[in-house]
Amino acid sequence: MANAKPKLLFKNKDVSTVNSSDGTSRSLEKAGRPNRQKEKVNGLKDRAQDLRKSFIDSLEEDIRDFLINEAELHTYDDLTKVNPVTPSTVLKCLQARYSAKVFYTHAGCTLVALNPFQPIPDLYSLDVMREYHSAPQPQEFKPHIFIVAEEAYRNVQGQVEPMNQSLVYSGESGAGKTWTSRCLMKYYATVAASSQKCQDTVEKIERRVLGSNPIMEAFGNACTLRNSNSSRFGKYIQLQLNGSQLLVGASVQTFLLEKTRVAFQAPNERNFHIFYQMMKGATGKQRLEWMLPLDQDFAWLPHAEKTLEEDCLQETVEAMINLGIDESKRTQIFRILAGLLQLGNVDFRPALEEAQTCDLDEHSKGFLQKTADLLQVPLDELQSCLTVRTLRAGKQNVLKLCSQSECSVRRDCLAKVIYAQLFDWLVTFINNSMCADRSMWCNFIGLLDVYGFECFLLNNLEQLCINYANEKLQQHFVAHYLKAQQEEYVTEGLQWSFIRYQDNQGCLDLIEGSPSSIFSLLNEECRLNRASDAKQFCVRLQKELSHNASISWDKFSKQPHFTVAHYADKVSYQIEGMMEKNKDPVPPELISLLQNSQDSLLHSLFADGDHESEGLRGHSKVVTVISKFRNSLESLMKILHSTTPHYTRCIKPNPDCRPLTFKREEVITQLEACGIVETINISAAGFPIRIPYGNFLQRYGLITNTRLTVQMNQSNSPEMSNQAVLGSAVEDVLNVVLKRRASNSTLSPDDNNNMVHCGRTKVFLTHSLLEMLEVHRNRVRSQKAFCIQCCWRRYQNRQRNLKRQAATRLQAGVRSWLVRREIRKWHKAASVIQTKWRRWRVWMDALAEAELDDAEDFIENEASSALPKLDRLLKERGSVQLSSIQEPVMVRGWPIGLAMASPPSITVSLTATGFQRIMSMMACLKIPFRNGEYKVKTNQFDQGVASIRAQPRGSIKVHLQRSPLLYADMHPVHKTDVVTGFNQILLERP
Numbered sequence: 001m002a003n004a005k006p007k008l009l010f011k012n013k014d015v016s017t018v019n020s021s022d023g024t025s026r027s028l029e030k031a032g033r034p035n036r037q038k039e040k041v042n043g044l045k046d047r048a049q050d051l052r053k054s055f056i057d058s059l060e061e062d063i064r065d066f067l068i069n070e071a072e073l074h075t076y077d078d079l080t081k082v083n084p085v086t087p088s089t090v091l092k093c094l095q096a097r098y099s100a101k102v103f104y105t106h107a108g109c110t111l112v113a114l115n116p117f118q119p120i121p122d123l124y125s126l127d128v129m130r131e132y133h134s135a136p137q138p139q140e141f142k143p144h145i146f147i148v149a150e151e152a153y154r155n156v157q158g159q160v161e162p163m164n165q166s167l168v169y170s171g172e173s174g175a176g177k178t179w180t181s182r183c184l185m186k187y188y189a190t191v192a193a194s195s196q197k198c199q200d201t202v203e204k205i206e207r208r209v210l211g212s213n214p215i216m217e218a219f220g221n222a223c224t225l226r227n228s229n230s231s232r233f234g235k236y237i238q239l240q241l242n243g244s245q246l247l248v249g250a251s252v253q254t255f256l257l258e259k260t261r262v263a264f265q266a267p268n269e270r271n272f273h274i275f276y277q278m279m280k281g282a283t284g285k286q287r288l289e290w291m292l293p294l295d296q297d298f299a300w301l302p303h304a305e306k307t308l309e310e311d312c313l314q315e316t317v318e319a320m321i322n323l324g325i326d327e328s329k330r331t332q333i334f335r336i337l338a339g340l341l342q343l344g345n346v347d348f349r350p351a352l353e354e355a356q357t358c359d360l361d362e363h364s365k366g367f368l369q370k371t372a373d374l375l376q377v378p379l380d381e382l383q384s385c386l387t388v389r390t391l392r393a394g395k396q397n398v399l400k401l402c403s404q405s406e407c408s409v410r411r412d413c414l415a416k417v418i419y420a421q422l423f424d425w426l427v428t429f430i431n432n433s434m435c436a437d438r439s440m441w442c443n444f445i446g447l448l449d450v451y452g453f454e455c456f457l458l459n460n461l462e463q464l465c466i467n468y469a470n471e472k473l474q475q476h477f478v479a480h481y482l483k484a485q486q487e488e489y490v491t492e493g494l495q496w497s498f499i500r501y502q503d504n505q506g507c508l509d510l511i512e513g514s515p516s517s518i519f520s521l522l523n524e525e526c527r528l529n530r531a532s533d534a535k536q537f538c539v540r541l542q543k544e545l546s547h548n549a550s551i552s553w554d555k556f557s558k559q560p561h562f563t564v565a566h567y568a569d570k571v572s573y574q575i576e577g578m579m580e581k582n583k584d585p586v587p588p589e590l591i592s593l594l595q596n597s598q599d600s601l602l603h604s605l606f607a608d609g610d611h612e613s614e615g616l617r618g619h620s621k622v623v624t625v626i627s628k629f630r631n632s633l634e635s636l637m638k639i640l641h642s643t644t645p646h647y648t649r650c651i652k653p654n655p656d657c658r659p660l661t662f663k664r665e666e667v668i669t670q671l672e673a674c675g676i677v678e679t680i681n682i683s684a685a686g687f688p689i690r691i692p693y694g695n696f697l698q699r700y701g702l703i704t705n706t707r708l709t710v711q712m713n714q715s716n717s718p719e720m721s722n723q724a725v726l727g728s729a730v731e732d733v734l735n736v737v738l739k740r741r742a743s744n745s746t747l748s749p750d751d752n753n754n755m756v757h758c759g760r761t762k763v764f765l766t767h768s769l770l771e772m773l774e775v776h777r778n779r780v781r782s783q784k785a786f787c788i789q790c791c792w793r794r795y796q797n798r799q800r801n802l803k804r805q806a807a808t809r810l811q812a813g814v815r816s817w818l819v820r821r822e823i824r825k826w827h828k829a830a831s832v833i834q835t836k837w838r839r840w841r842v843w844m845d846a847l848a849e850a851e852l853d854d855a856e857d858f859i860e861n862e863a864s865s866a867l868p869k870l871d872r873l874l875k876e877r878g879s880v881q882l883s884s885i886q887e888p889v890m891v892r893g894w895p896i897g898l899a900m901a902s903p904p905s906i907t908v909s910l911t912a913t914g915f916q917r918i919m920s921m922m923a924c925l926k927i928p929f930r931n932g933e934y935k936v937k938t939n940q941f942d943q944g945v946a947s948i949r950a951q952p953r954g955s956i957k958v959h960l961q962r963s964p965l966l967y968a969d970m971h972p973v974h975k976t977d978v979v980t981g982f983n984q985i986l987l988e989r990p
């Protein structure tokens, strides 16, 4: 149905698809395959599920990115701009704004106010007020409570029907309703004070209007677990404006004061502030007068040690003075309150005998005495009222002694009735002092501060009334919101009739309808004036109301109860005590006691006869709490219906009242409870997704191959015709999608129309059509992706081949270059070696020639000189001494080398020609030829002399090896004892 919660795109669908793939595992189980296989299959399934989930998540993210720019969420001044309008996107937006210290956000015709829980400098200053007031278009400013205030004020100025305005702010305890109320009052006081003409009156009224706050808060607020300054009543303040829209008066109407708090405070909660103000702020004289010694403990004053800024008696007294409550009245008020504190300390003891009344201990007697004194009633009368009950039997009164618990109930009842009457008296007094004569004002701006929706562990009549009031306001709000939405659709040229939504009329019928409803049955039960039985009443409810879908019962609960499905949530109400609370009986004796009080104020509170107690009223006349509440709510609703409403939803971002802390769960619960989510759901019933044509084509244009730029460029005409061009392109896209849908299903074209509407500049969609568009877009995208993949692969292959060819060429080039370089190196080296070698050879040749020339010269020149001289010279030129021969023989290495260097024919000739060669060798060695004494061996195969060694008996053996270098051993050195030249190393050494 229309108010079904918007599901996340694709999520549900996908889960079902995944589940359907379960068959595999089931069939395996049936086949009884081993567990491991099953685990494997499950593992694969899980993986597939994970992959699918991550795909869906990324897809959702993609859609979200398209619809909404998360980075700019905090800049969204209006929650209806969030796309799609779902609780989670709304929450995200609020959180982003809260983090950016922006506390107000529009939500269509509503303003959402997040409590910062710390004073924000310059957010509510006089300058800001004046700025908003003087702005030609305050709506263009940042969202603020002053925009709402100014809008209401201008509506009055504009005299547009309905001229009267109502500013409704709701929210849970601690959300900032009272704060908002104070801000608005200050705003109007400032705005109205801008006129010089009636400055005195305005100031007087302003002082009184603002001055009434401390009094109302002192008497009606208390420290609770959820808020240290919690209003325990609902109020509607009417600011009265004259023809010039100046503030000339004000009045206040209150609802459902939590009077039980006077006599009962929940653990860790406190009584109304006023009692603590008296205890802490009284002067010595006042303490005596009020009988409140500093060291006295009071049962009804728990946690008195806790000091709050609200515990300021002086401020309350000053406000009283401003309002015109004179000293004697103030004294009376405080004496009565002190009397209540004393009364709380009175404890009853069970009667010793059945015929006796409940007893009081000494302490209690003292407290009762003080109570009687302060309330100015006779002590014995007071005591008997609390302990004895008067029953009417025909025309006679019958006295009945009360049990201990009955006495306590009567004591509490006395306190509650006095406090409630005193509170009402104060409200009346405030009204009298602020309210202008009816002829003086013509319009009003009403400020409605109501309790927010309540759902506790145990809920009773108070919660039923509060939640009923919230249902009423929600109904009013929904009607108003739909009107605003209708206006938006009309601007876009859409029909309104297609919006279907489920309102909360069913729930209201259940609570207040006729002929039978919870209220009517409760009232009937109370009027029967019989002892109420919760179980019986529960059965009755089941019998009479079970046809209503909004009521249910928990079969497993033992306590008599009923559960109501409110628009915000289901709430279970316990029936026990509900009838008693509805009757709210006040024993007649108590009323007559108070009527006889010597205190004129107390006397006047009960003197008018309105307080006929249960025993004195006829059964048909019983006015129950429900009836009273319902009547006041009816009159309030009448006022609201006749005014232009402005809604502000105050949100408490965290339960601990910590500054600038945003708890998502906490906020979403409140958004649900204050109807924002319901509003969102209503919006979802129409077209929750609104996309400007341009954006639509950017995303979905590919379905019909439409390119936005082309579309835009085709038309150089003004904007409207641009929109027309875009609109027709959008329709083309939608037609493709809807045609495909029609071919797949049997739905009528009407159904298609319910899914989409094209406005003037935007296309309005349902979630399901968006889903279809996405599916279509994905299909087109996958086709295109496939195409791109093919092209890309082809391109890649071509590139790869080109690269391969290029690489081969490069490799070949590099290799040849390397080889060429190597060869060049070798050539170079070879030529160096050649050059060196040639040089060396030339040099050696030259040396050898020079040597030979020397030798020849020497032989020629010195032939005649003595042989020892020649020996010396040879020795000098470097020669080997073969010491083993008897006579020293000098061997000139180089001539041997020279000999060896001769062509092999020399060697061959040594062997071949035998003796001749041996002779030349011996000549070289300068060995005297002595046949048989020496043995000269030459190596036939190796070139050169292998060795020359001394043989036994004086023989020598020369062992030389031929150097690869010609004449290597040929350079004689002038040292006689050293053989030099290359052949030195070739000489075998011992």
Ligand SMILES: Nc1ncnc2c1ncn2[C@@H]1O[C@H](COP(=O)(O)OP(=O)(O)OP(=O)(O)O)[C@@H](O)[C@H]1O
Binding pocket: 115, 116, 117, 118, 119, 120, 171, 172, 173, 174, 175, 176, 177, 178, 179, 180, 227, 229, 230, 231, 232, 451, 650
């Ligand atoms: N706009 C604001 N700026 C700063 N602090 C704020 C603002 N609104 C609320 N507060 C703080 O939050 C506290 C609770 O606010 P308030 O008393 O207005 O809540 P409430 O909704 O009226 O609660 P209840 O329903 O219990 O009366 C205030 O005492 C104040 O400290």
